[in-house]
Amino acid sequence: MYRDGIGRLPAFLKVPGTRLLAGVLTVVFAAYILWKIGQSPDQALQFAFNGLAVGAVYALLAMGFTIVYSTVWFFDLYYGAAAALGAYGVFYLSSQETLQGRYEVDNLYISIVFGAVTGGVVAWALREGLSPRLRRRLNFKALRVVEGVLAASAGIYTGFLLAYPDNLNLMLSPVIGVLIAIVVGWLLYEGFWRIMGRAGVRPFTLAAPGGAVLGVYCGSLVASTTEFNLYLSWGVSCLMAGAVGLALYRGLYMYMRQRARSPLIMLVASLGVLLAITALTTIVFQPTPKPLPEAFASEPWIVGKAHLKGFNIFAIGVALLGFVGLLALLKKTSFGKAVRAIGDDEEVSKVVGINTTTVIAVVFFIGAVFAALASILSGHDTAIQPRMGLLLLLKGWIASVIGGIGNLYGALVGGFALGLVEQFGIWDLAGEWKDPISFILLILFLAFWPKGLLARR
């Protein structure tokens, strides 16, 4: 079965010099970089830092792409639409606040569509997660009614949230308060239980008030601070993009994969999804490039003569954090084990009792969240436009090919490598050539080194 899609080298290309040529190209590029660094170390530092900042975005894209691709083995182009949705979600949610109402996007349809998607996803989650646990104890019909009511209220809540983006912090504060209360309460409960055992005070009597107090405090803090709006909008738009990805898998791709004959059929279908979502984004938000509000408006640090922007350092941190989180998820949890099993052989993992539908749907959610996060980080650095999704998607592909398709370490390494090569490549050329540079790098890699830097084991 062709998983890599790379055939043998044509006979007339199979001269003994190809490896040599690849080596020579690498050495020449390295020598060029070293020569440039020798010329002006300060500028080199600046370029390296820019490369790492751009590379962080590519690494995030490549990681999300890798986890999806190495599970289902087809190129999901919705991924690009998720990137555009993430960036435009932030734009939509924070435009009235920070851009002084210059861009009036007040669309009822957005609320309705995303409310419906959220309602569906919540209904699905309840049905997959809650029903099997409570089915024995509760009346089946009552359970269905409760699920329906919960899902509908979640959908309506999301709709209202998106209808009043000005008061995002006010609207979200109860949710954040409740979430923090639950988490803190659970931590306290577990902590007491572990340390004290069941003797002494009852753990619940301490944990419940502790969590409640902290939850109310955090909720009121969020409600009273409008500066949180931007960061809240990041979270909301990432979740929205993820929810759309999940709904898309569960509602469409799942049925399509059952009868698809080749990976191309899935690719074309997701191409249709990408076309439709990109065009809808253009209709709602106009095709012209838009700026995102400034995040972390701080003075850049000056090292040598290089300016290091705080936001870029934050982006690199997010990429590393995302990598560690994803790695922990894949290697340490039973969910990660299931994901890897499905990637190895879906049929067999179905046979041994893994609920493949649920696991793959969650994988799609995670992938779309990573894409949205990456596009938000790049959108704060440059402007956003509806077409950016496709280009970001392609960059994510390239990064994961360079790192080695289907390998998470490879995604991180490939992303940063691509960013560095792009930035050092435009040192002597103009900045507009960075897209051709990355695609030429891709073709060189596929021609000479198709397994990438770190081959999948």
Place this chain on the structure above:
Amino acid sequence: MATYPRGNSRLRALAARLSGSWRMSRSNFELWANLLVIVAAAGFMLWRGPGFAISVGTFVAIWAILAVSLNLLVGYTGLLSVGHVGFFGIGAYTMAILTSNPAYEQLRTEALPIFAWPFFAVLPICMAVAGLVAIAIGVVFNRFRDDIFVLVSFGFAVIAFNVFLNWEGLTRGAFGIHQIARPAIGPWVFDGEVEFLLLVVFFLGLVVLACWFIVTSSFGRVLAAIREDEEAIAVFGYRVVHYKLAVWVISAMMAGLAGGLFASYTTFIDPNSFILLESILLVSIVILGGLSSIWGSILGAMAFVLLEEGMRFVPFLPTEFIGQARQVVLGLLLVALMLFRPQGLVGRYKL
């Protein structure tokens, strides 16, 4: 008991008698798809008048040349190429630069070389340049297949667009090239719309003939075998690599021809006509019309242009978003096709 074809067989018999080439084995769905598109096209032409029909017909014919040539790759050989617009652009820029007219030189910010060659001499050069680029690229791209091929062909489209945009000494970058000459034979200039339509339809006919010849020859049968199973046909001793390279170059030359016609028809080109999205739309035309079917590609081009006109009927849609609305419909159509009819409207091969 004899078995009859399902559905409205009387209608199909009528179609068979009327068209001559229609076979009774074709399904009802194909008949209705053909009827729908053709009747819609005829209705629009009657409604909007001959001027509309001529200008839209020219665009349909140019799109059809592109779609037929891409169908050679996607439908007949199984190479899903998204980089076709690159060859289209190469043809268009070759035409624009080589026919450049000294009379408008003062308008140009960058000094462009002046050739002022005649249209009919440049048209073969357009094809040759596209073909040469295709050879150079095809040697490398031959190695890839399936989704990796899609990825690298995306790459070719992006690289070509950036070259058009940034090589300002040759293409004038984002300003584009104005006043591209219309074709002329001696004193007779093709500046009328009807004449140009006839010219484009003539070339469409040539391309269709060439495709038909390729597809029905033994060469075409090898291509179909490559599409179905590349290893199996290689075992029989066919040099798969050479066949793929040949069809890639032929298809690119046809796209170059379409580019030359396009540049001469619009008399103005800029890189925005050759963005990646156009290429994706082209692929969706081919898939919508029907894979592995020449008539399907023409039908797809017609449906694509008609879709845009049909969008004018959608209420509450501002006119500047008609193209976007068409994209939405096209995207949803693609998804529906992949679900229910993977061979497209009248195609012979399921993706």
